[in-house]
Each structure stands twice: as structure tokens, then as C-alpha cells.
Amino acid sequence: MTTVVKNTTEKAPIVFSYCDCEELANYVYKHLKAKLKWPVWMDKHDAHSGSFSSSMAEAIEKSAAIICFLTPEYQATSGCERELTYAANLRKPLIPIIVGESNIFDNPGGDNDDADDESWYPTDWLGLVVADLNVIYFEGVTENNINEKCDDLMKRIENILKNPVEKK
Numbered sequence: 001m002t003t004v005v006k007n008t009t010e011k012a013p014i015v016f017s018y019c020d021c022e023e024l025a026n027y028v029y030k031h032l033k034a035k036l037k038w039p040v041w042m043d044k045h046d047a048h049s050g051s052f053s054s055s056m057a058e059a060i061e062k063s064a065a066i067i068c069f070l071t072p073e074y075q076a077t078s079g080c081e082r083e084l085t086y087a088a089n090l091r092k093p094l095i096p097i098i099v100g101e102s103n104i105f106d107n108p109g110g111d112n113d114d115a116d117d118e119s120w121y122p123t124d125w126l127g128l129v130v131a132d133l134n135v136i137y138f139e140g141v142t143e144n145n146i147n148e149k150c151d152d153l154m155k156r157i158e159n160i161l162k163n164p165v166e167k168k
Contacts, residue, residue, distance in 0.1 A: 012064035013041040014157060017083045019074040023105040024138065028067070031150040038064060038161065053079075060086055064161055065093040067153070070135070075126040088129050093160050096130045097153070098122075100139025 014032065018025040022044070029042045041063070047055040060066065066087045074080045087094060098121070122130055136156060138149055 011038050012062055013039040013046075013059065015059045015063040015066050015087075016040070016042040016069070017066055017074075017080060017087070018069035019077050019080050020071055021069050021099045021105065024099060024141065025069050027105065027146065028150055028153065031147065032154060032157075035151075036154055036157065038157070053082075056083055057086065060092065061090065063087070063092055065095055065157060067095045067097060067157075068130075069097050069099050069138075070122055070126065070130070071099050072120055075122055075124065081125055084126070084129055094130065094133055095153070095156060095160065096122075096133055096135045097138050098135050100137070100141075105141065 014036070016025055016029060025042065026044065029040055029045065032040045041059050043052065043056060043059075046059070060083065066084070068074070068080075068084055084094070100120070121127070134156075136149075136153055141149060
């Protein structure tokens with residue numbers, strides 16, 4: 001009989017939850033993976049074969065925190081609702097990022113004809129989940145400020161993980 005001993009000093013990953021902003025999430029993933037002292041997990045890069053739901057559930061269960069990229073589409077997607085509600089029920093630290101339409105990834109030309117999207121804020125189930133959390137705004141992301149925004153996110157992650165809230 002073979003016994004597998006897991007390395008208990010391995011840090012739990014920071015897990016990404018997103019819907020329609022894959023390019024932005026992927027950029028942030030690569031930035032954090034290169035600089036952060038914690039592992040990061042994104043389905044596109046790290047999900048194992050098998051059921052997506054099982055892979056995501058396992059990632060959430062083992063996570064140190066969840067970064068959620070919030071958009072109207074995220075709010076409207078039942079899978080995102082299940083992921084974030086599950087993480088909240090497990091009392092995982094949530095780091096919500098509000099993604100505006102005026103960012104280099106979703107709007108490469110830089111024009112934003114729909115100014116109402118920039119003022120979008122979560123409502124309904126998503127508003128309830130993030131009501132007491134400090135959101136990070138990734139509106140107006142450009143080639144000139146994306147790394148600064150990623151560094152600000154990294155500081156927030158490090159602060160949260162150094163001072164975790166005690167689970168009840």
C-alpha cells in the first residue's frame with residue numbers, strides 16, 4: 001500500500017472567477033503568477049480534466065481567496081452565481097473587481113460610447129454578496145496603467161492573506 005503525503009507547507013491558491021472578460025483576467029493572472037508569493041488558479045490554465053463544475057468547486061474549496069471580475073454578464077450567469085455563493089458560504093475571502101467597458105481589453109480603440117456601463121454596480125444576488133466588501137475598480141484600464149492596477153490588486157491580496165478574518 002502506497003501512502004501519498006501532501007506538502008502541508010504549500011500555499012493555497014488565489015482563484016479567479018470571471019465570465020466575459022477573459023483577456024483581462026488572463027493578463028491579471030499572468031501578472032500575479034509572475035510576482036505574487038501565492039499560487040494563482042484560473043480554469044483556462046489550471047483546471048483538470050473532467051467536469052468543469054467539479055474542478056471549480058475543488059479550486060474554491062482549496063483556495064486562499066477568490067478574485068471575482070464583476071460585470072453585468074457575470075451577474076446574469078447562473079454558473080458565476082453558484083461559484084461566488086459557494087465561496088461565500090465557505091467564508092473564503094472575496095476580492096471583487098468591477099470591470100468597466102472602457103478598458104484596453106474589451107475596447108481596444110479606447111472609445112466608450114456607452115458611458116452607463118462605467119457606472120454599473122452589482123445589484124440583486126451579486127450586490128448582496130459584495131455589499132460589505134471593498135471593491136477594486138478596473139474601469140479605464142489602459143496599456144499605461146494596467147500594471148499599476150495589477151500591483152494595487154497584489155497589495156490588496158497580500159494584505160488580506162496576512163490578516164485573514166477568522167472563520168466562524
